Amino acid sequence: MDFLHLFASGKGLSPLGKHRWVRPSSFSTSTNDGISPADVFIKQSKAKISHDVLGGIRQYLMGHKSTITMAPAENCDILMTFPDTTDDHTLLWLLNQIRLGIPQIRIQIRQHKYTHTYAFFIASTFENLLRGAEQMGMQKAVKPRYGGGTRRFSCEEDDIYENIESELCFFTSQERQSIIKYWLDNLRAKQGDALHNIHFLEGQPIIPELIARGVILQMFPLHEQRILNQLMTSWVQAVCERQPLDDVCDYFGVKIAMYFAWLGFYTNSMLYPAVIGFLLWIFAESDQAGYFP
16 A cells, blocks of 8 residues: 555545435425424434334435435545445434434435435534543643643643644644544443344443444544544655654554654665665676677
8 A cells, every 4th residue: 555545546544425315305405493303313212212203204315215315525524424224214314313412413314326325424512522532541731831742631720732732733633533433332322222123232232233233324523634634745745744643643653653654764775785786787888799699
């Protein structure tokens, strides 16, 4: 793997650049009283999911699936996709579980333009990410005037951390995705929770079980286009410049950064032997030409 693969071949890249996802109006259009069908479902299902409510919502969804609008894939950290056979009951049940169990995240439901499969576009606000970093015990850099180094993040002392004033720079995309995945992995079932023929034990993680059962097709983090554009300029297009290994490490991780650090060192180390070998080859060719006039 090299940097051209990371940027050009599509390996490891999110599918958003190649496919078009749309937001079905059935999940975003408000009813006459200003409440969306998904919100109605959530309010009604806090005690027990009603088959009558599900039936009404399903009819509403089927009646509005033909009116879908394009939606940009922005402000999304994790994408959760579902098989094309997923029914509305499954989507709404999982949406209800996530919104009740993890109120600090935001979910947008979108439908693939061509395959008509659904996906959850998951993100969170900066304030909730700060609380999540504290829950995880995430290490963050401390300002030099407070001693420097790193320290376990605390919301009570948030002013001592580097870049805390910038919502865009304080968390890397990897850190945001780690926090959201931590929340999703710790979403646990309550007593009596069931989805079709899947019966959950009390306290059982919901998302891993649904992935194992094939209800959730896949769940993966998305690339951040802003940082990719910066790396494209400072790394891919900068042929004779030093590699921005710190930026590569912050975005792709230590393993990828170590690989390209070794690749750069190996290439530079082979430069001098290559020049000497080329000169020796020229001299050898000239000597052989002298023996055979």
